Amino acid sequence: MKRAEDLRELLKKIDHKSYPAYKDTAGKYQFPGYVLSIDHVQGDPFAAPSKISILISGKETGFLKELFDTKWKRIALQDMILRQFYRQVEQYSFQAKGSGKSGLMSVSRCGQEILERSDCQIEKESGDLHFRMEIGFPASGRTIQARELEKIFFDFLPECVKKSLLYSSLDKKKWKKNAELSEDQQAIRNELKKRNLVAFIANGSILPRESGVSKRPMKNAVKFQSPISMEVTLNLPFYGEIKGMGITKGITLIVGGGYHGKSTLLEALELGVYNHIEGDGREYVITDQTALKIRAEDGRSVKNVDISMFINGLPNGKDTKSFYTEDASGSTSQAANVIEGIETGSKLLLIDEDTSATNFMIRDELMQRVVKRDAEPIIPFIDRMEELSEQYGVSTILVAGSSGSYFHKADCIVQMNHYRPEEITTFAKEEAKKFPISEKKVPAYQMTEFRRIVFSNREWKGAERVKIKTMGRDGFSINRENVDLRYVEQIVDGGQVNALGYLVLYAQRNLFDGKRSMQEVVTRLERLMKEKGLSGICEGTYLPSNLTMPRTQEIFACFNRVRGLKL
Numbered sequence: 001m002k003r004a005e006d007l008r009e010l011l012k013k014i015d016h017k018s019y020p021a022y023k024d025t026a027g028k029y030q031f032p033g034y035v036l037s038i039d040h041v042q043g044d045p046f047a048a049p050s051k052i053s054i055l056i057s058g059k060e061t062g063f064l065k066e067l068f069d070t071k072w073k074r075i076a077l078q079d080m081i082l083r084q085f086y087r088q089v090e091q092y093s094f095q096a097k098g099s100g101k102s103g104l105m106s107v108s109r110c111g112q113e114i115l116e117r118s119d120c121q122i123e124k125e126s127g128d129l130h131f132r133m134e135i136g137f138p139a140s141g142r143t144i145q146a147r148e149l150e151k152i153f154f155d156f157l158p159e160c161v162k163k164s165l166l167y168s169s170l171d172k173k174k175w176k177k178n179a180e181l182s183e184d185q186q187a188i189r190n191e192l193k194k195r196n197l198v199a200f201i202a203n204g205s206i207l208p209r210e211s212g213v214s215k216r217p218m219k220n221a222v223k224f225q226s227p228i229s230m231e232v233t234l235n236l237p238f239y240g241e242i243k244g245m246g247i248t249k250g251i252t253l254i255v256g257g258g259y260h261g262k263s264t265l266l267e268a269l270e271l272g273v274y275n276h277i278e279g280d281g282r283e284y285v286i287t288d289q290t291a292l293k294i295r296a297e298d299g300r301s302v303k304n305v306d307i308s309m310f311i312n313g314l315p316n317g318k319d320t321k322s323f324y325t326e327d328a329s330g331s332t333s334q335a336a337n338v339i340e341g342i343e344t345g346s347k348l349l350l351i352d353e354d355t356s357a358t359n360f361m362i363r364d365e366l367m368q369r370v371v372k373r374d375a376e377p378i379i380p381f382i383d384r385m386e387e388l389s390e391q392y393g394v395s396t397i398l399v400a401g402s403s404g405s406y407f408h409k410a411d412c413i414v415q416m417n418h419y420r421p422e423e424i425t426t427f428a429k430e431e432a433k434k435f436p437i438s439e440k441k442v443p444a445y446q447m448t449e450f451r452r453i454v455f456s457n458r459e460w461k462g463a464e465r466v467k468i469k470t471m472g473r474d475g476f477s478i479n480r481e482n483v484d485l486r487y488v489e490q491i492v493d494g495g496q497v498n499a500l501g502y503l504v505l506y507a508q509r510n511l512f513d514g515k516r517s518m519q520e521v522v523t524r525l526e527r528l529m530k531e532k533g534l535s536g537i538c539e540g541t542y543l544p545s546n547l548t549m550p551r552t553q554e555i556f557a558c559f560n561r562v563r564g565l566k567l
C-alpha cells in the first residue's frame, strides 16, 4: 500500500495542472492510524464531489465490543459516530478554497431517526470502522489547487478522525448510554410481540414537532399521558420500569375535535417503526416494524393489483382483480395502497381521515339508501376492517373526526382531548347503539396470492452507465424516468431514496426476469443486503456515502411506483 507521504508528493507534482490530473490520486494510502481510500475522483470542480473512505481497524478505534454486539447497538453506535463526525466536518467544509464544490467536505446529515447508513459502518466481528464521505477536490477554474487538498487530507481530516471516529473522542458514559437506549428500544419491540400490542407510547413522550420544517421536539408541549385503562408497564433492561399507552392488535379508532392532536399522535406512530435519538421526545414511542401509512394518492400508477376487496364492477368494465391504471383516482389509489401494503407483510395500517378518499373509507346510511350497493363499485374500508383484522391479522389504527359509523367497528376508541388521550370505548359503543347500522354483510373476500411477476422494462447492457438522480426525500430518476415517492410518508431521508434508486437499478439488471414475483424479488434483495450490507446493491463499484437502509415496506412502495416496470 502507498504511504501518506506518497500522496503528498503526488499532490505537489500535479499542483496547478489541469483538473483530470487529480485522477491519479485514486487509491489507498496508509495514514497514521487509518487508511485513506480515494474511491472515485470527480471529473471537474462542478461535478459530483469525489468519494473518499476511511478505514480504521477495530483495534485502532478502541470501541468496546459490547457497544456493537447486536445489530441495533451497532446501528446506534454508527449513528452516533456519524453525528459527531458531521459536527466536526461542518467546521472544515469549504475552509479549503476554490471554484465550484472545491473544499466541500460532506457526510449525511442525520435527522431524528437512527438508521443504518453507508456513511459509517462497523464490521460486526472485527469492529473495523469504514467511514465514507465526499470531498470537493479544489481548483481555480479547472486548475488544480493541490495545496488546498493537502490541507484537507493532512490537517482537517486527521483532526476529524481523532475527534469523532475513536472511542476516546467522547466521554465513555455517552457511548454507553447510547447503546443502552437502543437495548431498551429493542426490548420494547420484543414486548410488543409478546403482549399482542402493535404500539407503545411512553408517558412523558413529546409527540409534536417544533414546526413544519423542524423535526425537533416542540418546546412546552403537553406531554403524553396514557389513559389508565390502556396503561401497560414494561420493564426495560436499563430504563427500568416504564409506563405508557399500549395499543392492542385489532381496530383502534382515534377521535377528537379538530386541532386536539390526533394527526400528531398518528405521525408519531408512523415513525415509531424507527428508533429515535435521545432527546427526541419519541425515544420510547415504538410501533410494529411493519406498520404502514395508507393514504389516497391520486394520479399514481397501479399495475396488476387485485383491488376487488374494495372495488368491483367499474362502469368502464375494467378488471379490478388485476387492476391497471396510469392515473388512479383517490379511492382506487388508496385501495391499491392497502393491498400492496398487505403484500409487503404489513400487519398494521395507519390511516388518517385527513389524507384519505372519503368514498374509499365510508358510505353513510342515507347514501346507501339512495344509491344502492349494485350501483356503487366501492365497498368502503369500514366494511372490510374487521375482516382484515380477524381473517388476515392486519390491524388498523384510524384517525377520524367526522363520522361516528366507525364506532360500531372499533375494538378500542381513544379520544384526544387537549392533546390528552382518553379511552371512551364503552361510552361511544353505548351511544352508537342508538344509531344502528344495517348489518348487511359484504361478500367475503379471498385474499390474492400475490404472484405478480415483474418484467424489466428494457434490456440492460452489461457495463452501461446509468444516471440516478435523487430529489431529496421526494423521489429519484433513473435515466430520466421519474419515480415519485412524495406520498410514501415513512421515508424520512434522502439516503433512503438513494438506496431505493440503487435497488431499482440492481433489480432491473438482475432480478426482474419475467419469472420472479415482486415478493420474491424483494426477498432476494433483502437477503443480499443482509449478507453484504448496502454494498451488495452497488454491483462491484465502491459504496458511496449517503445510502440509508430502507424498510421492506418502502422497497415495495418504490417498485410499485416505477411506471416503466411491467407487471
Ligand code: ADP
Residues within 6 Å of the ligand: 207, 208, 209, 218, 220, 221, 222, 223, 224, 256, 257, 258, 259, 260, 261, 262, 263, 264, 265, 416, 419
Ligand atoms: P388534529 O389532527 O386533531 O386536528 P393535530 O395533530 O394536527 O390535530 O394538532 C394540531 C396542532 O396542535 C399542531 O400544530 C400540533 O403541533 C399541536 N400539538 C399536537 N400535540 C400537541 C401537544 N401534545 N402539545 C402541544 N401542542 C400539540
Ligand code: MG
Residues within 6 Å of the ligand: 262, 263, 264, 354
Ligand atoms: Mg388531523
